[in-house]
Amino acid sequence: MPSKKALVRRPSPRLADGLVTHVEREKVDVGLATEQWEAYVEALRANGWETIEVEPADDCPDSVFVEDTVVMYRNVALITRPGAASRRPETAGVEEAVARLGCSVNWIWDPGTLDGGDVLKVGDTVYVGRGGRTNPAGVQQLRAAFEPLGARVVAVPVSKVLHLKSAVTALPDGTVIGHIPKVDRPSLFPGFLSVPEEAGAHVVLLGGGKLLMAASAPRTAELLTDLGHDVVTVDIGEFEKLEGCVTCLSVRMRELYA
Numbered sequence: 001m002p003s004k005k006a007l008v009r010r011p012s013p014r015l016a017d018g019l020v021t022h023v024e025r026e027k028v029d030v031g032l033a034t035e036q037w038e039a040y041v042e043a044l045r046a047n048g049w050e051t052i053e054v055e056p057a058d059d060c061p062d063s064v065f066v067e068d069t070v071v072m073y074r075n076v077a078l079i080t081r082p083g084a085a086s087r088r089p090e091t092a093g094v095e096e097a098v099a100r101l102g103c104s105v106n107w108i109w110d111p112g113t114l115d116g117g118d119v120l121k122v123g124d125t126v127y128v129g130r131g132g133r134t135n136p137a138g139v140q141q142l143r144a145a146f147e148p149l150g151a152r153v154v155a156v157p158v159s160k161v162l163h164l165k166s167a168v169t170a171l172p173d174g175t176v177i178g179h180i181p182k183v184d185r186p187s188l189f190p191g192f193l194s195v196p197e198e199a200g201a202h203v204v205l206l207g208g209g210k211l212l213m214a215a216s217a218p219r220t221a222e223l224l225t226d227l228g229h230d231v232v233t234v235d236i237g238e239f240e241k242l243e244g245c246v247t248c249l250s251v252r253m254r255e256l257y258a
C-alpha cells in the first residue's frame with residue numbers, strides 16, 4: 001500500500017512579512033494563521049496522512065509554504081532553488097527532512113531557479129511553469145532530474161499569477177482545472193475544466209476521491225460536488241493574503257520506500 005506522508009512547516013512568527021507580488025499587501029494575523037494551519041494539518045491527518053513537521057524556520061517569513069522548496073517524483077526529492085532570494089534559506093531544513101525519510105536527494109543549482117508551486121504532476125506528466133519564480137535553467141534541470149525516471153516534462157508559460165499551481169491543478173481523473181482569466185494557455189492541457197473562482201483552481205488530492213479546497217471558493221466546491229467529487233474545505237484566509245493556497249502548505253509523498 002502506498003505511504004501517505006505529508007511534510008508541513010509551522011508558520012514563522014514573521015509570517016506577516018511574507019512576500020506579495022500580484023496582490024495588495026493586507027495585514028496578516030499570525031495567531032489566526034497558526035490556528036488555520038493547525039486545522040489544515042488536522043484535515044490531512046483526518047484523511048489518512050501522516051504529517052511530518054519540518055524544523056521551523058522562524059527567520060523565514062514564507063517558510064510555511066513548504067511546497068516551494070522541494071519537488072517529489074517517485075522517491076526522488078528535488079530540492080529547489082527558490083526564485084525569490086529571501087526564500088533560499090528555507091531549503092536546508094527541508095533537505096534534512098527528506099533525507100531522513102530515505103528519499104534520494106537531488107538539487108536545482110545556480111543559475112537555475114525553480115519553485116515547487118510551479119510544478120504540477122498529472123500521472124507521469126510533469127507540467128512546469130516558466131514564470132516569475134522559475135527560469136529556463138530551472139526548467140532544464142527539472143527535466144534532467146525527472147525524465148530519466150520516466151517523467152514527461154512539459155513547460156508552460158505563467159504570467160498572470162505567482163505560480164503555475166496558482167492558476168491550475170488537477171482532479172483525480174487528470175482533468176486540469178483553472179479560472180480562465182488567470183491561465184495563460186488553457187489549450188496546452190488535454191482536458192481542461194474552467195472553474196468560476198480563482199481560489200477554486202486549487203485542489204489537493206487527499207486520496208479516495210476526496211479533494212481539499214479553500215473555503216473561499218464555494219461556487220467551485222458546489223460545481224465539483226455536483227460532478228461527484230467529495231470536497232473537504234478549510235479556511236486559509238490569512239495565507240491567501242500572501243498568495244498562498246491549499247497546495248503550497250504541504251508536500252504530499254506517496255511513493256516512499258521507507
Ligand SMILES: NC(=O)NCCC[C@H](N)C(=O)O
Pocket residue numbers: 018019020021062065067068084087116117118162163165166242243244245247248
Ligand atoms: N506554492 C505556492 O503557492 N506558494 C505560495 C508562496 C507565497 C509566498 N508569499 C511567496 O511569494 O513566495
